[in-house]
Amino acid sequence: MIGRRNFLKAAGIGVAAGLVSPELALGKTPIVQSAIDKKKSTYEDLYFDVAVVGAGPGGIPAAVAAAREGAKVVLIEEDWAPGGAPVDMFVTFVCGSPRVGIFREMIQQLNAKHDLDGLPDPSFGEAGYNGMTHFWHPTSFIQVIQKMIEAESNLSLMCGAPVVDTIVEKKKGNIEVKGVQVMRNAMLQNIYAKVTIDATGTGLVSAAAGCEFMYGNESKSDFNESVGLEVGDGKVQPCTWMFIAQKIKRDAVFPLDKLKGSSGLADGEKDWLKKDRLEEIHTADKGIYLFWGTTVKCKKTYDNSEVAAAQMLGLKQLEHNIRIINEAGFSVNLAPKIGVRECRRIKGDYVITADDIINGVMPDDKVADAHYSLDAWGMQIPESVKHGPPYGIPYRALTPLKTEGLLTAGRIISGTKIAHSSYRVQPICAVIGEAAGTAAAMAAIQNKRTRDIDLKDLQARLDAKGLFDYTKNRKKK
Ligand SMILES: Cc1cc2nc3c(=O)[nH]c(=O)nc-3n(C[C@H](O)[C@H](O)[C@H](O)COP(=O)(O)OP(=O)(O)OC[C@H]3O[C@@H](n4cnc5c(N)ncnc54)[C@H](O)[C@@H]3O)c2cc1C
Incomplete structure (x- = not known):
């Protein structure tokens, strides 16, 4: 975190709504010393109403919603294109509900122009389901998302800009977040905002600010949950390296029966690819397949080097299947990054529990509907409670404890490990994001x-x- 002394030095130029250049504020570019880097910043400070960090399923709706409310917004992304998990981890398959709001707009565009069958898919359905297992190409997400962002005149997108620190002021043990610091071209840049939204999927912005966070499996008793481990072991869900296989030879037949332990989907298929459906699959001859390639354990998913090591191990595990698929006349396109399911969960004024989800609790401060199973990999959740009713996300789960000027969005909001296993899916991350952006x-x-x-x-x-x-709509039925 950037300390109070340095923050005040930087803050001397005054906070203004919207984008104000320091030349306007002071007549010259201020020099800001960083606690984490002694280099001088030569990039000018920027000022916004709302800064959203992370252009994934949580961050994009947050930024678009805030811009539509009239705020001047910057959406900061470390990758060179927006998208998050669907783009850089190839998680292009959507689970859970509701598919409403800005997320619904995105799916409508994907169905209309990017269906892998080549024809618009009109069967969107009441809740946004088209009733089929279905995926889109990762680059389709980039195209649709970029257009959605460009349409918002109040929204600036800043890609290739990793946030490396959070600008804070500490007051009597409380944290005031004033913005973030990005690294560009080996130089730092301060971006000040009245409200910052952490939608990094890792909770890095909140952690750098000094916010309390939770990580890995808790004990049932920690939050009085009726399911889970008697004794928490701190482990997170495994990582999965996804890939897309695509036909490159005319008469190629997908070698599903020769693959080891990898599950997948062919576009437009109603079911997972199963070996007992081989003939049907070969006849359908889809030509493009999405695979949950291989799964690797990683102890510290907040540490990029450990995730990279897990990814290298994943490549070894994938070698057999890649060779078989290539020999059959298909290319294998590995996702740029191994998929990380779980990282920090930022402790808020309320912690959503498994029992809130099992009992379908709709809190008074509900800001989003959510509906998905408890899908905690490697943990036995009884079938009788696993697939519960819709539940509500409380605003208090988005407000980090003892912290102001900061909201969380996406999968890092405040909940137990088991609760997180339900609300981490993309439609729910998106409605949480839209709520956070509107509130910010x-x-x-x-x-x-x-x-x-x-x-x-x-x-x-x-x-x-x-x-x-x-x-x-469910109540009306
Ligand atoms: C292998 C796997 C399979 C899954 N399967 C499904 C599924 O079938 N269906 C489903 O709906 N969901 C699935 N999920 C869950 C879902 O994809 C994620 O939980 C969801 O994408 C989380 O959204 P988010 O916006 O919170 O985070 P992310 O999607 O991780 O987006 C965070 C964004 O923040 C950026 N960022 C991070 N740090 C910084 C920084 N310091 N500076 C700037 N930018 C930063 C990242 O580059 C990224 O773009 C799966 C996830 C994985 C990993």
Whole structure:
């Protein structure tokens, strides 16, 4: 974190709404010393109402929603293209509900222009399901998302800019987040915002600010849960390196029967690829297949070097299947990054528990509907409780403990390991993001603290955007 002294030095130029160049503020570029790097910053400080870090399923709706509320927003992404897991980990398959709001807009565009069968898919369905297992090409996500971002005049996208620190001020043990610091071209740049949203999937921004976080399997008793481990072991869900196999020879037949332990989907298939359906699969001759390639354990998913080592091990495990697929006349396109399912969970004013999900709790401060099974890899959850009813995400799970100026979005919000295994899926990350972006814009524009915004007003705005349609429509049935 950048310390108070250095922050104040930088803050001398004053915080303004929107993008104000330091030349305007001071007449010259300020020099800011960083606690983590002694280099002088030659990039000018930037000022926004809302800074969203991470352009994944949580961050993109957060940024778009904040911009649509009228806030000046920057969306900061370390990769060179927005997208997050669907783009860089090839998680191009969607589980769970609701598919509403900005996420629904994205899926509609994917169905309309990017269906792998080459024809628009009209069967979107009431809740956004088309009733089929289905995926899109990762580059389709980039194209659709980039267009959605470009359409927002209040939104600036900053790619290739890893956030390396959080700008904070500490007041009597409480943390005030003032923005983040990015690394560009081996130089640092300060980006100040009235509200910052951590949508990194790793919780890096919150951790760098000094926020409390949870990691790995807890004990059942830690949060009084009825399912889980008697004694927590701190382990996270395994990583999976996904790939797409594509036909490159005219008469190639997909060698499913020769592959070892890897599951996948052919586009448009209603079921997982199963060896007892070989004839059907060969006749359908889809030509493009998405595979959950290989699974590797990684102890510290917040440590990039350990994740990289896990990925290298994954390549060894994949060698057999890659050779078989290549020999059969298909290319194997490995995702740029191994898929990391679980990292830090930032402790908030409320911690969502497995029992909240099992019992379908709809809290008074609900800002998002959510509906998906408890899908905690490697942990036995009884079938009787695994597939529960819809539940609500409380705003308090987005407000990190003893911290102001910061909201969380996506899979890092405050919940236990088992609760996280349900709300980590993309549609739920997206509605959480849309709620966080709407709340952040309200706080920034109204000059209020994130905890002081009118919750009823926030809920009314989200309702007007259709974010609660999923549970409203279910009640009507
Ligand atoms: C192998 C695997 C299989 C899965 N299967 C499914 C599935 O079938 N269906 C489903 O719906 N969900 C699935 N998921 C879950 C889902 O993909 C993720 O939980 C979801 O993408 C989380 O969204 P997010 O926005 O919170 O984080 P992410 O998708 O991780 O996005 C975070 C973004 O932040 C950026 N970022 C991180 N650190 C920084 C930094 N310091 N500076 C700037 N940018 C930064 C990242 O580059 C990334 O773009 C799966 C996940 C994995 C890994």
